[in-house]
Amino acid sequence: DAKTTQPTSMDCAEGRAANLPCNHSTISGNEYVYWYRQIHSQGPQYIIHGLKNNETNEMASLIITEDRKSSTLILPHATLRDTAVYYCIVRKGNTPLVFGKGTRLSVIA
Amino acid sequence: GAGVSQTPSNKVTEKGKYVELRCDPISGHTALYWYRQSLGQGPEFLIYFQGTGAADDSGLPNDRFFAVRPEGSVSTLKIQRTERGDSAVYLCASSLTATDTQYFGPGTRLTVL
Numbered sequence: 770d771a772k773t774t775q776p777t778s779m780d781c782a783e784g785r786a787a788n789l790p791c792n793h794s795t796i797s798g799n800e801y802v803y804w805y806r807q808i809h810s811q812g813p814q815y816i817i818h819g820l821k822n823n824e825t826n827e828m829a830s831l832i833i834t835e836d837r838k839s840s841t842l843i844l845p846h847a848t849l850r851d852t853a854v855y856y857c858i859v860r861k862g863n864t865p866l867v868f869g870k871g872t873r874l875s876v877i878a
Numbered sequence: 879g880a881g882v883s884q885t886p887s888n889k890v891t892e893k894g895k896y897v898e899l900r901c902d903p904i905s906g907h908t909a910l911y912w913y914r915q916s917l918g919q920g921p922e923f924l925i926y927f928q929g930t931g932a933a934d935d936s937g938l939p940n941d942r943f944f945a946v947r948p949e950g951s952v953s954t955l956k957i958q959r960t961e962r963g964d965s966a967v968y969l970c971a972s973s974l975t976a977t978d979t980q981y982f983g984p985g986t987r988l989t990v991l
Contacts, residue, residue: 803979812882812969812982813921856920863976865911865934868920 772796773857778873781851787844789872791857794838800861802833804842806853807871813856816842847876880904882983884970890989891960899955899986903972910953911980912945913969921969927953928976960990 774792781787793802801820805813817824817831819840824831830843844851856871883902891897903910909928913921923937927947935945942960947953957964967987971980 805982812984813971815979815981818979863909863926863928863933865923865926865937866913866921866971866980867923870920 772859772867773869775855775857775869775872777870778875780875780877781844781847783849783876783878784846787842787847787851787874787876789842789844789855789857789874790839791842792839793857793859796837796859797861800859802831802837802840803858803860803866804829804831805856805858805866805868806851807856808850808853813868814853816855847874849876849878852876882970882972882981884968884983884986886986887984888987888989890991892991893960893962895960895990897957897960897988899957899968899988901953901955901970901972901983903951903953903970904981905951907972907974907981908950909973909976909978909980910947911971911973912953912955913971913982915967915969915985917966924955926976933976957988960988962990964988965990 803818804816807813819831833840854871885900911926912924915921925935929950942958945955967985969985971982973980
């Protein structure tokens with residue numbers, strides 16, 4: 770079973786920041802938080818991951834709370850092409866990814 | 879550089895037939911994963927290879943499913959005596975090592991009639 774809880778769906782206006790929350794209250798010390806997204810009919814696309822510190826790359830920012838029990842993925846300026854299902858996954862070591870149902874983000878013009 | 883590729887992109891077969899699905903990982907990636915995604919669900923793990931050997935095959939649903947990676951690069955997922963319930967998108971991912979980020983291919987959509 771997935772160890773994360775995410776809202777089923779969210780809407781975001783184009784050009785605004787999309788903030789996608791994820792709850793992982795049972796995360797252990799050596800587990801990373803990974804985010805992937807899946808645009809319709811494509812394979813999952815890696816976005817970002819982190820352990821404790823906040824992370825930023827060209828796609829998004831990842832904010833992890835100090836107790837590591839939750840995190841937020843931030844897309845700073847959402848576009849229509851960001852419409853996708855976003856998966857938050859906790860993973861340690863060489864274990865496979867365990868996907869939940871994710872959050873369906875709809876970016877609206 | 880080239881990403882993970884999978885062939886064919888679509889495969890339609892009849893119940894009871896044998897199918898092979900191919901995955902070409904990113905060059906130099908030692909770990910390779912197979913996942914299966916049914917409609918409306920997230921991907922589910924099937925099997926993972928470290929080099930040529932299957933390090934974890936706990937996700938294979940039954941003995942009709944088998945996968946190989948004989949030279950530590952290309953992998954083939956083989957399904958015998960296909961059933962309608964095998965219809966799904968089969969996804970392959972690779973990573974530089976087993977603890978690194980996994981990158982996915984576009985998937986093969988298998989339809990069993």
